[in-house]
Amino acid sequence: MRSPFVYLFVVGIIIEEIIRAPHRYRNKMDRRRGAIEEHRIGAVESVLMTLNLWGALLAPILYAFTDWFGFAEYELPAWGGFIGVACLAAAIWLLVRAHADLGRNWSPTLEIVTEHHLVTEGIYGTIRHPIYAAVWLTVIAQALMIDNWFVGLGGLAVYLPVYLTRVPAEEGMMLDRFGDAYRAYMARTGGIIPRSWRRLITTDR
Numbered sequence: 001m002r003s004p005f006v007y008l009f010v011v012g013i014i015i016e017e018i019i020r021a022p023h024r025y026r027n028k029m030d031r032r033r034g035a036i037e038e039h040r041i042g043a044v045e046s047v048l049m050t051l052n053l054w055g056a057l058l059a060p061i062l063y064a065f066t067d068w069f070g071f072a073e074y075e076l077p078a079w080g081g082f083i084g085v086a087c088l089a090a091a092i093w094l095l096v097r098a099h100a101d102l103g104r105n106w107s108p109t110l111e112i113v114t115e116h117h118l119v120t121e122g123i124y125g126t127i128r129h130p131i132y133a134a135v136w137l138t139v140i141a142q143a144l145m146i147d148n149w150f151v152g153l154g155g156l157a158v159y160l161p162v163y164l165t166r167v168p169a170e171e172g173m174m175l176d177r178f179g180d181a182y183r184a185y186m187a188r189t190g191g192i193i194p195r196s197w198r199r200l201i202t203t204d205r
């Protein structure tokens with residue numbers, strides 16, 4: 001038996017996939033109808049995304065139900081697990097909000113759909129990348145809830161390069177498409193941390 005936090009983490013990521021499922025389905029239908037105007041994804045990004053899926057989704061499930069990762073066990077303090085649960089709950093909340101606000105403009109890779117419009121309201125009025133923020137919270141929860149350095153840290157290790165390559169590519173695409181409107185939007189929002197929070201920790205007002 002694993003620690004209860006391991007099973008809770010698996011339940012959390014299954015809930016996240018259930019939240020994503022109808023959006024994935026709608027995007028698939030859009031693709032089938034030819035309603036995707038632009039698609040930007042490089043080979044490196046595809047490989048990274050596949051690794052991300054393995055690191056963040058399959059490895060924890062295999063860890064919960066097999067003994068394959070016995071070589072990398074370690075002890076995690078219980079308080080880490082509780083902080084992890086809070087991160088995971090925040091991630092789920094952010095995912096629900098972000099998908100509701102982004103609606104049909106969501107896509108699993110970088111895409112512009114027909115009649116794509118720039119969303120600047122709801123959670124997108126505060127941060128530009130709430131879904132990516134939710135993934136950060138999830139991989140942090142993974143490190144705090146899975147008492148195995150390989151599987152626990154695996155999510156963070158594979159998400160970091162995905163995040164670092166994807167955000168500039170996405171913002172470049174949005175700037176090409178929406179120009180000054182996106183530039184103004186960038187100026188008044190934070191990336192994954194609200195601008196107002198940053199003002200709390202730095203002094204530049």
Ligand code: SAH
Binds near residue numbers: 133
């Ligand atoms: N980075 C965002 C969205 C991720 S989904 C987040 O973390 O929540 C990726 C797709 O969302 C991109 O292909 C882009 O077309 C679309 N997108 C990102 N920001 C958007 C916005 N403010 N308005 C409309 N579409 C957006």
